[in-house]
Structure formats: C-alpha cells, structure tokens
Amino acid sequence: MNPVEVAGVWKFYGDYPALREVGFAVEAGACLALLGRNGAGKTTLLRILGGLARPTRGNVTVCGAESRDRATRRAIGILGHGISLYDELSAFENLHLFARIYGLEAPKRAAMEWLERTGLERVRDGLVREFSRGMRQRLAVARAFLHEPSVVLLDEPFTALDDRAIALLQTLLRDALAAGRTIVISTHQLREALELATHVALLVRGRLAHSGERTAEMLEDTGWLYRHYGEA
C-alpha cells in the first residue's frame, strides 16, 4: 500500500467543481511535485490530503487510513501558506505547544532540538511577533518537521521564504527523502520543485492532466510539462 492514495476525488464549492475525479498514488520515499496554474485545485487537494477538508466524492488514504484518522494526522506534517505560529508566544512556547499536541515523549527536548537545528536557540524566549520574516519562516519549518512526519505536505513552500529558510527546507526535504519519507509539494517555482521531485502531477482546472515520473527533459526545460499537457 502506498503512503498516499487518491481515488476518484471530487470537491465542490457550491456548484463549482474545484477537483474533478482526481486519482494518483505516491510511493514511500517519493516526492510528488503537484503543479498547476492558480485555481487548478492544488491547495484544495493538499487540504484534503492533510485532513483539513473532506472530499465531496472519492477516497483519500494517507498511510493506509483516512486522512482525518488520529494516527494519520500524527504522521502528517503540513507547511501551508501561513506560518501557523502564535505571535503572542515565544519561539520555544510555540514548538513546545505543538510537541505536546503531537504527543512527543520529551516535548521540551524536541522543541530545543529544533530551535538549535533552525538556528533560533538564542532567541528561544523572544515572542514570534518580534521576529524578522526569515526567523518566523524557519520556525514554521521547524513546526512542520517537529514530530518527524512520514508524509510531508507543502503548499507553495518556497514562495515566502528567504535564502536561509530555503536552504534549510531543501536540506530537511532531502533528509526526509533519504529517510524514506513521502513528500507532496505544490508550487509555481518549477525549478526548485522539479530538482527535488521524483514524480509530477499536473492539475488543469481541477482535472489531473498528467501524472508520472519526473523525466530529465522536464528538468532541462521547466516549461515542457505545461506545453505538452497544460492548456494553451
């Protein structure tokens, strides 16, 4: 069984079908680049995979269970558009909070470990609202990876990141792949995504236009996929 399986998924917002019979699977240790133009349904699909929304029709399983299953949620790490951190809490308090919520055995140690890993240990007691954008982003990356998820879902992860945070995220993603974890990454930044991806899926107006392995020609010419499978 694959860690991520999507079969015949439809999602309607009112009468509008944001996803139309989407189906694919991602193997363990694979990185799927979920591509598509604005409004193609990438975020909707990632929200369904992350258990933040329910499909109107179809089935989604993550790690062999429904994505709202408690054990499944523990196995998923999400980095969405927002940093998902509390401005009124310190860096340590934020990571400690999520370490407790995820039921880590030593939440304080885990929080400190990730503060060190992201270079934020010196500002551990500083409130997030006082942080620079780059520091907030690194802390957000730490929050998403804190519980060492076996499936990582990233929605436009490189868009708002500074250089240091991009380097950190790329290192963490390569480590995760090397450790056999599964990654689904939605992005417009084709170069970064395709360098990392082992597979690609292209969504066009909610439909899966192409799904398969990432080929060398996609990497050499990042527009290739859109020209062959996308809309004119």
Add this chain to the structure above:
Amino acid sequence: MAVPALRRSLSFAGQSLTIASKDVRAELRTKEALNASVAFALVILLLFSFAFEPTEVETRQISGGLLWLVFAFAGALILNRSFARELTNDCLDALVASPISGAALFLGKAVANLALLVAVELICLPVFGVFYNVGWTRQFWPLMLVVLLGTWGLTVVGTMFSALTVNLRLRELMLPMLVYPIMIPGLLAAVQLTTPLAMGQPLEGDLIPWLRLLVAFDVIFTALALALVETVLVR
C-alpha cells in the same frame, strides 16, 4: 524520536488543558479581549445605575437581569476572539491538522473562555454591589455556583458559535445574534436564581427547578457541542 513514542497520545484532558493554557497565556500577553470586556462591563454597569434608582426595591428585584445582561454583552467580546485568534498566521489549520480531537480543542477553548469570563465577572460583582446597593455576598457560594453554571452555558454556546462564525466577515455581529436567542433558557434560569440570591434568599424551595434547568442546559449544550464540533471545523 522513535515512532512509537510519537504514537503515545496526550490524554483528552491533557490536550484540552494544553489548548486552554495556550489561550489564557496568549490573552494575558495582549489583554485585547480582557481589557475591552472589563471596560465594557463597567461602563454598562455605570450607565444602568444612572437609569435605575439604587435605593428602590424594584431595582434590586431586576438586579439579576441587569447583571446577566452585562455578563452576556461583555462575554461576547471574549467569545468572539476565541477562534478568531486562530486565524492569524493560519493557526487554526495547524490545530485541525494535528492529532488533537475536535472535542478536546473545543473543550480547551471553552475552559480558557470560562476562566477569562469568570475573571471579568469577579471584577464586576463588587462594582455591581456598590452601584445597585445589593448585598451580593450574603449567599456568596450559592451565587458563585449560579455564576459558574450560567457562565459555562454562555461559554459553551459562545465558543461553538465562535467556531462556526470564524470565517465570516461579520462575525462580531453574527456571534451575539446567534448566541443570545439560544441562551434564553440558560439566561432565564440564571436571572431567576441570581436576583433572590443577591437579596440574601437561600438556594432552596422555588429556586431548585431553575437550578435544574440551568444544569440541564449546560449538560445538553456541552454534549451537543462536543459531538458537533468536528463537523464545524472540517468542511
């Protein structure tokens, strides 16, 4: 970190307390809702005291109603912030995606709201006693029981609708419009109990059915909220 260690979940109560302490800590750092709620409650108490003659017996006879109007209006300011606080930086998504159950998340938020609301009420009560010439301490513990039960009812209904209206642009308006009609039985019971208790009457006889109504209201709406909150959070 070993996977088995990750699988060891926090207990339901532990998860709720984690959320409650996070909410209280965040509110105490900014005091946004708390300051607004206390100020609003004190202003209403002051304005009502101008409208009603404190020496009149009639004033004391409606004192319970006045007090609960103040609690309900001031409470809406705290309840509105409950889930709205989670919108900043998309924190609600991180909570909903986490392994915490919707019921534990709701209960944690309700407990935090209860603590904040009770703090506002404890500030208001002495002011209420002075402005309306009411010896509210004569039946102190029974009155505290009623305040706690009434506030829990308000908190449960308010927290649930705070979750429901969190994505609405007019949520500050919608929350009171939805909460107050549903609160009528709970508020009615709380008012009927508070007035005699504030006048020194013991909690017995005719007051017991109102106490039962208040307890039943709390139990029913707590059970409903815990059962429905998951549906409200994941659409």
